[in-house]
Amino acid sequence: MREQPSYLRVADVLRQRIADREWVPGDRLPSRGQLAKECGASEAVVRTAQELLISQGVLEGRAGSGTYVAEPRRKVRMIRSQHRERRDGSPFQADMAEIGKVGTWESRSDAMLPAPPNIAARLGISEGDYCVRTTYEFLADGRPVQLSTSWEPYSITSGSLVVLPEAGPHAGQGVVRRMAEIGITVTRAVEMPEAGQADAEEATLLGIQRGALVTRIQRTYYSDDGRAVETADIVLPAALCEIVYEVPASP
Structure with a gap:
C-alpha cells in the first residue's frame, strides 16, 4: 500500500490537535520549527501541511504574525x-x-x-x-x-x-x-x-x-x-x- 505523503500526515496531526481542542479558534500555532520537531518532519513539510489546512479554512495565515486556528464561519x-x-x-x-x-x-x-x-x-x-x-x-x-x-x-x-x-x-x-x-x-x-x-x-x-x-x-x-x-x-x-x-x- 502506498505510503501517505508526509505533508498529509502532518496535516492530519494538526487537524486532530485542533479537534482535541489543544488549540482553539484564534490561537496562534507554535513556530514551524517547533512543529517540525514535534511531528518528526521538515519545516518545508510543515509549511505545506499548513497551506493545505489554510486552503480548507481550518487555519488562517496572518502576514508578519504567524498561523492561527481559523474562526468557524457558517458557509x-x-x-x-x-x-x-x-x-x-x-x-x-x-x-x-x-x-x-x-x-x-x-x-x-x-x-x-x-x-x-x-x-x-x-x-x-x-x-x-x-x-x-x-x-x-x-x-x-x-x-x-x-x-x-x-x-x-x-x-x-x-x-x-x-x-x-x-x-x-x-x-x-x-x-x-x-x-x-x-x-x-x-x-x-x-x-x-x-x-x-x-x-x-x-x-x-x-x-x-x-x-x-x-x-x-x-x-x-x-x-x-x-x-x-x-x-x-x-x-x-x-x-x-x-x-x-x-x-x-x-x-
Whole structure:
C-alpha cells in the first residue's frame, strides 16, 4: 500500500490537535520549527501541511504574525435551481435573503470585446465576434463569496436597453428577465462544476489563500430556439460556500 505523503500526515496531526481542542479558534500555532520537531518532519513539510489546512479554512495565515486556528464561519448556501431565475429582481439577492444575509455586488462591463476562442465555442459564434463582458464580485453581508465573468453576444442585445447587464432600467435583474425584455425566452441553463484552486487574482478578490480550494462552474443559458445567449465562469471558495442543486422530480 502506498505510503501517505508526509505533508498529509502532518496535516492530519494538526487537524486532530485542533479537534482535541489543544488549540482553539484564534490561537496562534507554535513556530514551524517547533512543529517540525514535534511531528518528526521538515519545516518545508510543515509549511505545506499548513497551506493545505489554510486552503480548507481550518487555519488562517496572518502576514508578519504567524498561523492561527481559523474562526468557524457558517458557509453561505448557494442554491442552483430551475426556479431561482424566475423570481423578481436579482436571483443572488433573493438567495442571500433566504439565509438572512444582504446580497450586494460590484461589477464592470466592457462592450464590444472580441470573443476569445473558448468563449466563441461556448456561445456558438465566430471567434472575434463582439461580446459584452461583465465581471462580478458578489458579497454576502459585505464579504466576498463569489466571482463571475459573464459573456453575452453583442449581436443579441445591441441597441437595446439591456445591452449592459448592470445599467439601464433592467439592471441587475438576471439573464432570464433581461432577455425577456427583448423578446427572447430563456428555457434552460447548463452548468458544469469542477474543483480547482484559487489563482493569485481570485485569492485577492475573495480574501482567501492562493491555492485554496474553489468550485468553478461553467454556466451557459439557452433560449427556446437552442441559441446560447450568455455564458459565464463562476468561482466559489469551498471553505465559504456550499453549493446545493435542486432537481425537480416527476412522478
